[in-house]
Amino acid sequence: MREYFAVNKETNMIAHHAANLSLIKKRMEELGEKEEDFYILEDVNMKYISRITFVDDECVYNNKNFWFNNSKEIAEDFENHIVKDFLGNIVDLYRYNIEMNSNISRISSIDGLAGEIDYNITVGNEFIALFREECVKTDFKGITPLEIGIKLAPVISLVQTGSFREAKQVLQSLETDPFLTEERIAKYIAMMDSADAIEYATPEEFFYTAQENV
DSSP states (O other), X not given: OOEEEEEETTTOOEEEEXXXXXXXXXXXXXXXXXXXXXXXXXXXXXXXXXXXXXXXXXXXXXXXXXXXXXXXXXXXXXXXXXXXXXXXXXXXXXXXXXXXXXXHHHHHTOOXXXXXXXXXXXXXXXXXXXXXXXXXXXXXXXXXXHHHHHHHHHHHHHHHTTOHHHHHHHHHHSOOOSSSOHHHXXXXXXXXXXXXXXXXXXXXXOSOOOOOOO
């Protein structure tokens, strides 16, 4: 079942959603709103893997700020930018627009810290799917896929729970090998940093303090 969303361009918040586009437009007319003030997005109720990773050599993988505030400018001037996917392939404008609309739609649905955690979990599982794709397309020499799986097990378990900061710390502690090169590890860390949606509490915002045993 399809759903349509109208996202306010100024606030980046969902203003209207309905089962068909005409209902959204009718609601806008009733409220005296202009259609050009909104992104009109379509959600086909399916999981979507965002593959776009770099724009002009900057990691934008599932980054909230980029997709909300900068992505449309890139689309309007697309021929003057270099957009690459997870594996370094060039992305065309058609694919870019699909991912832009999808990412804006799901990011605008984030509601509070619980929503940020849920978003991280979703993106974490998508990240693992892309990582497995990279493994499938790799000619392993000097190390086996099983050895890589065992080595990365702690990282994968943390990524699956959306714990990107902790996964990054473990990944940084791993020794390089023929598959986990410095370049590849740096790419994974950049993706985790870019996609981490969680706004972590400051000392003033902590609800609880874990007391040390005396």
